[in-house]
Amino acid sequence: MRRFYLLFLLLVPMVFVKAQGEQYELVENINYYDTLVESQENYQKERCKLDVYYPKDMTKVPVVVWFHGGGLEGGEKHIPEGLKEKGVLVVTVNYRLHPKVKHPVYIEDAAAAVAWTFKNIDKYNGDKNKIFVTGHSAGGYLASMVGMDKNYLSKYNIDANQIAGLIPFSGHTITHFTIRKERGIPGTQAVIDKYAPLYHVRKDAPPMLLITGNREMEMLGRYEETAYFYRMMKVVGHLDVELMELDGYGHNMVYPAIPLLLNFVKEKSQE
Template sequence: MMLRRARPALAILLGSLIGACSPLTTFNRLVPKDRGGELVARDLSYGPDARQRLDVYAPQGECGAPRPVVVFFYGGSWNSGTRRGYAFVGRALAARGFVTVIPDYRLVPKVRYPAFVEDGAAAVRWATEHAGTYCGDKRSIVLMGHSAGAYIAAMLAVDQRWLGNTRAAVKGLVGLAGPYDFAPFDVEASRAAFGQVPDPADTQPVTFAGAGDPPAMLLYGATDTVVLPRNSEALAARLRAGGVAVDSRAYPKLGHVGIVLALARPFRGRAPVLDDVSTFVRRVTHGIIATSVDTGQNEP
């Protein structure tokens, strides 16, 4: 009963924190922790900058067969955010059996595009080199992100410029409410991050998506007014045109914040985001590629 009463307050808190692009450490202290997943390494360096640090979450228990690795990039308009604020994501995914890496990355205005994508690539390369230390399978990596983080994950998955040979380890892409087709830059955050690029199309995932890209799960809230659903729809269409398997799902009751909120224990009843993501990660890392799906709803 107490948890049920606390849910509205938690939702308001998280919504205000994400909306203000603030660290979510208070939320993490309030949300019940998932059993079976734990923080196993923190403040690990993948580059020389103070923002080039990451944390690792892993399933509890002894290591058996190597586990799939999820690299999660948080959002924040490319100008804010911290990995510590998304510990609830790391614990949730680790409890489902995945070694989960959550990196920080350099932010606007200190840097502009492509620095945050380059940092994402460096974090993925770190995962391929070090995941085995935590019982992770360096050959089975899924890139995942929310909002601006989904943009980073998508660029790494579809644009061959960033990962080089490491891209072969990427078995799938999970995007939550990602901006994939947002040129011209008509809001301050995108102008600040990308406005200096001579050809805006060169920054868009839809420009590069096509044949040979990893399978994708593109999830979004039907009521999202921050990153419009057409972004996911456009990327899904481009991937399908290239013969790539895409699972595209709209959750009727979720908005931009709600889709990541649904990964936290108190709010999973709103939509099966965690279940859907977990099923997708298991399938693609075991070589089971589902045919393209576009339910438009939160069906399994």
């Protein structure tokens, strides 16, 4: 585990830079489901969309799938400013929200979006062998669940181990508090069941970079549960997992974490 201090973070270079004359294009509101659930048809059509932001003149571009935060109850797809014009392709995803749906629909939507990416990203100059899944808070939780519980992607005949890397930003590793609320469990009562990334620790999972804010500034013990996940991944023999704690930042730590994500993507894309 590494702790990063504010001064260091300000000096971290953005590792992907815009090439001279390189042009980026944004394609918005692509439906990522082939079929609709009749009872959810209108809401599914509204929410289950993604945007693709890609460099037009590059090929085999590393792909970053970004899930927004919002406690599984709010939020909208967006591209974090630090990911624009950095030589990566960004897929940013909306998913259905509580209370209009309940678990595991959020995770199923996230998996459907990742599956769409595997099957279609070559049309946008992306490399399906370099798909990295990430997000902040609830989005980090979804990234971890899609990558750790192989059942969600197997529905689409995709092995979760094909993901090039998982980079959850301050995401639950225990069962998400909104899912606990749906089940009548207090937010202060920790649960580790099949809706917890911790439940699915395994040696052969994709490479992982876990990033949280400072342990004294984070929300709801987020650092500590992430540190336990990190430790258990080590215990089961996973050889490529790292935990970074960002001193000077609490839960809203997306900006300083983006350079770390980009460095990780560059490193793994070159292996």
